Amino acid sequence: MPKSLKLDRALLVKNNAQILEFEAQISELQMQISALEAAILVLQAEKQPVQQRLDSYKYPVLTLPNEIIGEIFLHFLPPYPEPPPLFGEDSPTILTHICRQWREIALTTPALWRSIDLKDVSVEATTSLACSWLERSGCLPLSIHAADYMTLFSVFPVFIPHRARWEHLNLRIQDPEHLLILDGPSPLLQTLHVFLRDEGLSNPISLPDFPLLHTVVLDDYGTPSLILPWSQLTRLSLSCMYPADCISILRQTMTLVTCNLEIWIEPIPHNQLVDIPLLHLETLVFELSSDVCVDFMQLLVTPSLRRLELHEDYLGWDDKGSDPTAALKSFISKSGCMLDDLRVTTASITEDAYRTAFPSIQSIQLF
Incomplete structure (x- = not known):
């Protein structure tokens, strides 16, 4: 036999042996695959009931009606009319980032966006967000707070078309001319806070078209610039006021229930030394200022007064030993009121002395 044929035959035998070896390996692998596939089938069978149980489980909050979830969302916010921040973790916008269902509920709950x-983070961002919130708030009344002068100037114009929805306004105004944004009917407005950075208008503007207005907070610059429907107010706060200006307003606020006053010292004109009857007033607070008007309180007649808070200087105390309780006794006797709560700051005498002088007052606190 030729040598070449012998070589070819040897090679063929070798290849056949390798083929048989490979086929044996493939058979072994196939057996392992079959075993694994059988194991997978067993695991899949075990998985199915577990998956069914998981699929049937829902977080309790997700089983609630959308209206209830929306109500829960409202408790995430400060009580209206206090506003949440536009940005950050305390903003209602974070509720739109949790899941699709919560986002849909938040965006369709107008009360989340009404305050x-x-x-002044950036005018562009603030304006854009304000427009979004206005749209999301639907037709609900609005509470608007602008504590930054420049933001008010730049952003507030987007609120003008919605003035029919204004319910609560808290504004810090730099240019007195910006007070003109208030000029016009606001049929739902209930509370108005205005603080002016500079002196007010030489000619005050009259704002009679606030039929529901009941609460006003003004500073010394804002007060002379506005003529408001004083007679309908039940809550009034005036800061840094001279007695004559304050007296002029109080004579028009006959329905006041709560009043906070900060009075500068200045002689009261003789023609204004006439009693001011505030027959419905229940709470009176004299805020501390750099000076005080000792005689001012004696002009007030408050038969319904229940709570009085004041700095002792308002009672005419001095370092010569005068008795501050005497002026308070005179005020109470003249008004015929029955105080339940008395709070005195910078008291010169003890709490026991006050309790001895006023045994019928249930709560007396000195600070």
């Missing part, structure tokens, strides 16, 4: 706090 808007304008922050």
